[in-house]
Each structure stands twice: as C-alpha cells, then as structure tokens.
Amino acid sequence: MAKPKVAVYWSAACGGCDVKVLDTNEKILDIAAAVDLLFWPIALDFKYKDVEEMADREIDLCIINGGIRNSEQEHIVKLLRRKSKVVAALGACAISGGIPALANLYDAQSILDYVYHKTTSIDNFQGPLPQPEYDAPEGRLTIPKFYDSVFALDQMIDVQYYIPGCPPPPSLIVKALTAFLQGTLPPPPATVAGEGSVCDECPRERNREAKVKKWKRIAQFTPPADTKKCLLDEGFFCLGPATQAGCEALCIKANIPCEGCMGKPQGVTDRGSKMLSYIASLTDASTEEEAKKILNDVVDQAGLLYRFDLPKSLIGGRRKE
Amino acid sequence: MASGKAIDNVYRVTPPSAAKKLRELNYCAHIVHSHIAHFYALAAPDFVVGPTASSKERNILGVIQKVGTEAGLKVINARAAAQRVQQILGGRATHPVSNIPGGVSRRPTKEEADEIKKISKDSVAFAEWSLQLFDTVVLKNKSYVETILSDTYTIETKYMGLVDEKNRLNFYDGVVRVVDEKGKEIVKFAPSDYLSHIAEHTEPWTYIKFPYLKKYGWKGLTLGEDSGIYRAAPLARFNVSDSLATPKAQEHFIRFFETLGGKPVHNTLANHWARLIELLYAAERMVELSNDNEILSDNIRTIPTETPREGVGVVEAPRGTLFHHYKTDTNGIVTDVNLIVATLNNNAAICLSVKKAAQALVHKGKVSEEILNQVEMAFRAYDPCYACSSHSLPGRTPLIINIRNSNGEIIETLTR
Numbered sequence: 001m002a003k004p005k006v007a008v009y010w011s012a013a014c015g016g017c018d019v020k021v022l023d024t025n026e027k028i029l030d031i032a033a034a035v036d037l038l039f040w041p042i043a044l045d046f047k048y049k050d051v052e053e054m055a056d057r058e059i060d061l062c063i064i065n066g067g068i069r070n071s072e073q074e075h076i077v078k079l080l081r082r083k084s085k086v087v088a089a090l091g092a093c094a095i096s097g098g099i100p101a102l103a104n105l106y107d108a109q110s111i112l113d114y115v116y117h118k119t120t121s122i123d124n125f126q127g128p129l130p131q132p133e134y135d136a137p138e139g140r141l142t143i144p145k146f147y148d149s150v151f152a153l154d155q156m157i158d159v160q161y162y163i164p165g166c167p168p169p170p171s172l173i174v175k176a177l178t179a180f181l182q183g184t185l186p187p188p189p190a191t192v193a194g195e196g197s198v199c200d201e202c203p204r205e206r207n208r209e210a211k212v213k214k215w216k217r218i219a220q221f222t223p224p225a226d227t228k229k230c231l232l233d234e235g236f237f238c239l240g241p242a243t244q245a246g247c248e249a250l251c252i253k254a255n256i257p258c259e260g261c262m263g264k265p266q267g268v269t270d271r272g273s274k275m276l277s278y279i280a281s282l283t284d285a286s287t288e289e290e291a292k293k294i295l296n297d298v299v300d301q302a303g304l305l306y307r308f309d310l311p312k313s314l315i316g317g318r319r320k321e
Numbered sequence: 322m323a324s325g326k327a328i329d330n331v332y333r334v335t336p337p338s339a340a341k342k343l344r345e346l347n348y349c350a351h352i353v354h355s356h357i358a359h360f361y362a363l364a365a366p367d368f369v370v371g372p373t374a375s376s377k378e379r380n381i382l383g384v385i386q387k388v389g390t391e392a393g394l395k396v397i398n399a400r401a402a403a404q405r406v407q408q409i410l411g412g413r414a415t416h417p418v419s420n421i422p423g424g425v426s427r428r429p430t431k432e433e434a435d436e437i438k439k440i441s442k443d444s445v446a447f448a449e450w451s452l453q454l455f456d457t458v459v460l461k462n463k464s465y466v467e468t469i470l471s472d473t474y475t476i477e478t479k480y481m482g483l484v485d486e487k488n489r490l491n492f493y494d495g496v497v498r499v500v501d502e503k504g505k506e507i508v509k510f511a512p513s514d515y516l517s518h519i520a521e522h523t524e525p526w527t528y529i530k531f532p533y534l535k536k537y538g539w540k541g542l543t544l545g546e547d548s549g550i551y552r553a554a555p556l557a558r559f560n561v562s563d564s565l566a567t568p569k570a571q572e573h574f575i576r577f578f579e580t581l582g583g584k585p586v587h588n589t590l591a592n593h594w595a596r597l598i599e600l601l602y603a604a605e606r607m608v609e610l611s612n613d614n615e616i617l618s619d620n621i622r623t624i625p626t627e628t629p630r631e632g633v634g635v636v637e638a639p640r641g642t643l644f645h646h647y648k649t650d651t652n653g654i655v656t657d658v659n660l661i662v663a664t665l666n667n668n669a670a671i672c673l674s675v676k677k678a679a680q681a682l683v684h685k686g687k688v689s690e691e692i693l694n695q696v697e698m699a700f701r702a703y704d705p706c707y708a709c710s711s712h713s714l715p716g717r718t719p720l721i722i723n724i725r726n727s728n729g730e731i732i733e734t735l736t737r
Contacts, residue, residue, distance in 0.1 A: 254412025
C-alpha cells in the first residue's frame, strides 16, 4: 500500500508549532518512515511550485499552523486546501488567530503607520510604507498585501481537525498523527485535546468557599509555590476553568496562571464571557460599587480574556472609536 | 528572555543572583536546542548531503540517512534534552513562562537540578562530537573549505554582539560591542543606550527594515568603511569577542581564527562552524551554572515596588542581538514597543550576500536548481526564519532571481 502523503505549512506563525512537531523527538523518525512528506517549508527544501504541480486531493493530510494575515498566506492555504483530502489546524493561531490576532483591535493602516513611521528607531517618520507593487528601476517588485485583520484558518478554508495550544503539546501531535495513520480519527470536525478543562489536570485544589477581595497580577505579587493552593482562589487571574485540557497544566506547575492558549473548552461559545462569570462569582463584593472597585484591578481585559482567540470571540476585533 | 529583562527595567527592579543564574542556565539550554536545530536541520543538508544534491534528499531526513539512524537519534536526543532543561526552568520549552519582573517564578527541585547537571555534561560531549563531525565532513574536505573561504560567500562588514566585562561572548547579559571591517572596536554601549547607536531605514519594496549604525548613516546597500551596515549572529559574536569564557570552546575559538586567516573573519559560511563552537560554549556554561548550588536558593525574586515606566532588554538570540524596548502606563500595560529582532540586524548584509553569490555563480544566464541552492546557502548561513524578523510577514524564503541579458531584459525567472 502506498504511504499516506502529508504536508506541513506555516502562515502567520512564529515557528513554535513547527518546533513542537520536531519535539515529537524520536517518534518523528517513525512518522517520517510511515508517511511521504511532500511539503514542509521550515524543514524540507520544497518550493511552492512543487505544490502547484500536485494533483487535486493528492495530499492525504495537510497540517497548517498560523493564522492568515496576508494575500500570500490566503493564496497558499486555498491552494493546499484544493490539493488535500484532510486539513488539520495546528496551534492557537491557525485555530483562532492567536496572539498576532490581538492586532485586530487595530486596522492595517494604523499598524503599518505605527511600525514604519512611529517606532522609536525609525530614521524617517515620513518614509514610504511597504507597497504590494513597487516599480523599481529593475522592474516591478511585488510583496504580499497586508490585511486589515488576522483570520483563523477556518474563516478562509474548510478545516476538519484542530490540535490546540500555543505551542501545541507534542503529545497531542503524536496522538493526532497516530490516529490518522491507524484510521481512527473521529468524524470531523473534531478537536484533538484532553477531556474537560485545565482545572481537571491541575494539581492545585479549588476551595469552593474561597472569595477574592483583591485581584493580583504576577507583576507585583508572587503566586504561591505551594502546589495545593488554587491560583484563582489566591486572587490570580488564571484562565484554567475556561480553557480546554490537554497541556498537563505546565504553566500552573511553574507557578504561573493559565493564559488560555489551549482555547475554549468544548461547548463554550465565548471564552471571555465564561471567564467573567467565574470572576464575578469569586469576587467578594456585596454592592455594585464594591465590585467595580475590586474589578478595577483587572486591566487589559481584551488581552486577558481573548489573548489567543479574538477573531473567534463575540467582540470580534476592531475597537469602535 | 529579552522581554523578561526589559520588564525588569520597566519595573526598575534587579533580580537576585540566583534568578539571574537560573535564567542564564535556561537560556544556554535554549541556545543548545536552537543551534542543534539550525545546524542539523538547515545547514548540514548542504554539507553532509551536498550542496548540489537533489532537493528530495537535501534535508534533515537525508542527513540522517547519510550519517546513520544511530547518529540521527543522537542528534534528536541531544536537542530533546536541551528542551527538557528549558521545560524544567521555563515551565515550557517553547514560549517559557517563568520570567517575571524581578526574577523567576520557580526554582528547580534537587532532583531536577541533578537531571540538568547530567544533561549539561552530555551536551558538552554532544557538542564535541558535532565539532568532530564538522571536522571530518567539512574541514577535511578541501573543496568545502575552499567554498567557505571563497569570495562568493564573503562580504566585509562591521560586526555587533554582546560581551562581558572582559570582552568575552555572553548570551544573557553584558554590553553591546561593535567592531569595524578591520576588527577594531568602534563603540561599546549599554543596552539602554541603543537608540544613540542604531537607526532603521525603510524601503517601499519590503516589509523588512534595515538597521544601521547611526555614526555612519544609511548610505544604501553598499559596503566599505563609510557604510553603516553591520552583521550579528555567531560569526559577528566571534569577531567582537576577545575570547570565550569556557576552556574547551576557547581552544576551538583559537583554531577557528587560525584556520580562517585571523580576525576578523568575513566568510559568511563560517557562521556554521562558529555556531557549533557556540554550542560547545553554551553547554560548558550550562555545566558551570548547573553545578552552582545557588540555583537551589529560594531567593529567586525581588518584588517590584516602583511604578512601571520604560525599559530596554537585550540578549544575544541564537541568530543575533535582540533588542526589546517597552514604555508602559502606570499599570504596566504597554503603550509603546520597539523590537530589533536578531536576523533583522543582518537584513542589508543578507541582501548583499545573496547578490554577491548570485553574481559569482550565475554565468551566461544559466541557472540550474543546484546553482539556485548554492545562492540560497548564502541566505541560510544567517537564518531560515525570515518571517520572524519582519515581525509578521510571509513565512517563506522569498527568493526570486531574475536573469537578465546585457540589455537588462529578463530572460529567465527562478522562484522558490
């Protein structure tokens, strides 16, 4: 039997997801032996024209990390979609925009203006902005068009499987690839993750009676190293209850509150609203006035509640001036 | 790591000595992981499999096929072990979370510290094995050495890197030293002073900025003693350092300059050799730090008490000097940010290296896949990771070569 054909692609990503594919360590040799790797820009020297020359649906599984931020990325993921039977979104950026999508609070013009006219080391505050098409003396130079927003992959193409995390745990990548090779992937669309929320795999213990009088930030307070104490109970803004399991609570074990990179748990529509209801129930206030005062310490709500999934949130993006 | 240090400065707080050691230990493990990945996955295919081999074999899997599965597993395990150290100390290996203003959030347990000690020792052995491999495969092959020394892959620039008080390479901390084309020191500056020395030029045809030395100004994509173009990353770090701080790496450092004709070395492909010697340095430094009992201290954080304001943090990232600069409101929420990312420092130099390689390799308009790859080698010596340093943009090597006849008409276009 012919080996299944696999492609890996990165778009608006940092390379962390690709590093996690490498972090499957010795298993990567088994995977490489079991499949035909047709395309993997960060690791293998294939070119776009190799993809263009493939037959439609020739790729059995295409794993894409990164969100969609420019015209080149849109073009390539649409091309890969046509050439692939199954597409899996790897990591927070592909699934829900990720950290780059926090820029959706602004538009392309203001971002380009900031980066090329306002950053402190720029030498010409009126210099030219990058042009998608530029007529140089040697001929026309083209670069991709920078979009107003970052899109999640499934806002551009159909996606069958989701492997969450920023970066995704290598164990989940192995789990997904093993299921693919054995033909035991669940019917799509499906997410390959743990069961329940991060709280379900956290070693710390919730105290159901706990109430929070002051919300603390790690900038000015040290979370308890005593692994019995729940960080939320202690007043640290931990997104564990509103975050899908599968990461083994690594950050919390390092005494850092969960930032929510694994995405919202199954069945939750909007993770920010879900988290806010937790916070409201924990806050020890008897009047609206008091609650307001306590919650004043929770700054940068968009960044806290939607750090990894602004394009998939109810608020969507752009700040209304 | 640069952001962690910048935030210390935003909150005007100095981490305790134990926290600094834990950070440097973690960071050296990061260098080990990253240098292994860069060398074996991205550079070795050109040397071990060969610069003119078919692209189907010229990759990490081809390298493993050539050196054997056992050696391949050795590479995989060495990188995995470095990732393990980062997970212990950083909480996670990629996107670590343990750096907080004024220190770190967790110290290792005694058992974890022992594990790190063992991994550090193994990493030194692995680095020595890698240098041995480089010696056998590259340095003992006359044609490869000729390629490294050839004018095709050589440009003369200024160099930048972080050094300690004795002008020795340091990845985590120090002052920025800049030398000229002759290796003479131009300036040494504190990270917080970077805006007095570096500015960035922009062009309408690229999203990537061009940093340059302010003292010389931007003169366009040209080299020479009046040019402000400088380079960063392994070769640059060697050219700005008087020596390396660990004994085994220092021996290789001396041999490096002896073999390549003295300081400074301008041969771009020598970056790969320097990268492997840095791997040895980082591993030796891990041994030193992991044997320091202070890393088990509970005093790992100074709690900030001042109102946050503004801060700069600089480290040597695997692919060059990395600057982070934040301004915040009184809540510590960032209002202004500026990053000069490792490879970005090399942008102008990469353009010029690619141009020079193309001019030397392409004759009479004939370009084969092999020649295209040899041009790309000039690029890969710096970084495979261009999208990162342009902050947001395309995740690919955007190399298009237009071959023109003497009238300037395009006769062939080659693209990745």
